[in-house]
Amino acid sequence: MAAERTLQQIITQLKSNPSLPYAEASSLLSKAKLVYEYGALASIRARNPDAFTRYLSQLQPFYELPSSQLKPDAEMRNKVTGLYLLLLLTQGSYAEFHSELESLGTREGIDGPDRIESDRFLGYPVKLERWLMEGSYDRVWKAMKKGEVPSEEYGVFSEILTSQIRSEIASSSERAYPSLPLSSTKSLLFLESEGAVVEFARQRGWAVRDGTIYFPTAAEAGEEEEKDISQMVIENTLGYARELETIV
């Protein structure tokens, strides 16, 4: 709240003195930017993604200002942007993630994706995305533990990411294994105890017998498809006949 009040103050100051000397105006601008940035970080801590997105879109024009008008603070900027990328990742909006990534390449002070990867804050979500796409879930898991997280705010997403990769692993296990012993499922799904595994299996509807999980097989869909094929062929052929009639 205090932050919002400071912001109001700055904006009114800027509005009332359009002829403000340059240096002063830019110091006010950077103050406003700082307020927005802290607002963004605070909203992440408060687990309020909507507020964060709002702050971020307000920050966007600041980041597009040339460095002569507003001294850039690369670290803070990358931190906030990295958080945004991570947020998009956890929300599963990959299209936005990549659009954002593409625009990062043209930003001042960053040339090329190489630099993005080597940046502590930006590199983190980029690497996570690549591992998620590849399926190297153990690396994602490792990256979230052991102090690999670049800053405290990034840790907030760990929980969401964990449940995300867990369900990914579960769905691929369903198809990949005919059965799994409980003990190895525990390590596979990064769960704490076998009790948690049983609980998880119950949620997903897996059968647990004699310390082994049996996955439901997906073999029921066969019959219907057969029918579908003949129906499809008939429909298509009728369609061709109709088209031919209009042509000839």
Place this chain on the structure above:
Amino acid sequence: MPGKTPNSNGRKPVENGLQKNSKDADKSAAKGKPAAKKGAKEGEDMTVVVPPSKSTKQSSQPPPADAEGDVAMEDSEKTEEELEVKVDPVTQTISDIKSNFALLDRAVALFDARFSLRALRSISSLRKRLNPDILAQVIAESYPPTSPSASVAKQLLSAIGRENVPLGRQPTGSEMEVDSEPKTQAKNGAKKDKETNKELIPEVDVFLAILVQVYMFDTKQFQQGANFSKYLSERIHSLNRRTLDSLSAKVYFYFSLFCEQLTPQAPSPQSPVVTLRPTLLAALRTAILRKDVDTQASVIVLLLRSYLLTSHISQADLLVSHTQFPENAANNQVARFLYYLGRIRAIQLRYTEAHEHLTAATRKAPASQCALGFSQTATKLLLVVELLMGDIPERATFRANNMEQALHPYFLLVQAVRVGNLEDFESTLAEHADTFRRDSTYSLILRLRQNVIKTGIRMMSLSYSRISLRDICIRLHLGSEETAEYIVAKAIRDGVIEATLDRERGFMKSKEVGDVYATREPGEAFHDRIRACLALHDESVKAMRFPMNQHRLELKNAQEAREREREMAKEIQEGDLDEDDLGGDFDGM
């Protein structure tokens, strides 16, 4: 090029015009060597092949039927090519420019945009020969000093730095003597027209202004060019004439080209490209309200280009979703639009759509040398998208003689992906990173890593019925067996391979490969092809052009025939019809 027979040249000038323009647009997209090479190559075939004053001839003839326009040109070309040697280039250029005025006149009189398009196409042939003196002379000769449009002419003159040339000067007689007999007549005829009709139409102003723009662009006067274009676009906006549509599209095109060249260049958010956007958006709004298809198409394309230059992908996407690209836009605009759309979709991971758009773009791209840059850029992107979709592009794509060199890095990339060799992939990526970055495909290619792994797994699943996770891990250079296990599990879920994992013993067991022909796959492929053929048929029917009121004529004929038949039937009934009569009538039908 000069070896070509005049017959095959019949359609050449038309194509040249189109391609030249699309090349311009993609000069910076193709960035670098192909553009430079092309420039030189084009230079020679422009001056030799293109018959310059075909329109002079036409304007002196009675307007030919549209369908015959191209055929008639061929004849004139033969004579023209012989003449060209004798004619002084300056005079030639001037008369060429002036001959376009006649076309524009007709465009206005007949309200047919095709004539102005024809005038625009000649720009590419004029381009190489333009210089301020020629322009000044044309302007001076065309504008009488007393006419109300003299101020416009003054503006044009000052733009090319020839403020002190007096208006209304008559060409000297000696220039005429060089011309051969029929052409002199044609020119005299044209001039007489002009003298009787003192007031010049605005189309001619704008056409000359476009020539000035072209000249400025070629001589790299970007700042002046931008200023001049700004003035010009304002003027066009105030004129509001439907016959100006195709010309104004061109004006905006050059306006935006000028802005792109100004410092700071594109990726920086302070680039003039960004400040140009409101103007373009305003132009787009006006164009849509006035149903001005040409400007609409070209401005949409320019806006997309500008957004993509500064990587404002989401804005570009919004623009696409909020506007409708005119259906009957010029072919090269459609090709460009599809290319940009393909780029946006590729970035958004909508590969299927991207693939569709890019395939269409490469097919619609003009096939000759001049648009090579565009086809190369589009093909590159298409290749990457195909790879991302998990397809392997055809080998023949890389063998096309004008593409081979440009596509070489991509060829290596495809090889790495095809074999599933992660190491090769990484090394190719590192080696050609600069090329990929210049083509702005780098970030897309980075996404290919997972495809390489998937292909690798698939290859292994096909070759081995059972393979240990350790071996997979070593073959694919993965970090650990655990990683390998997760990756294989994901591949199985995504349907890349048919296999099961055995965790206790740590191996992957491949399932028997089913018969593809037992699935619905072949039927679907067949259906797709039939659908494509039908769509092609529909489109070609739509593309046909029918002469106005022709059907009425046919109706009348049919009516007459029926009348005759009825009469005949009556006569037969009455029985006073002899054999000859009958035969004659049938012949007539």
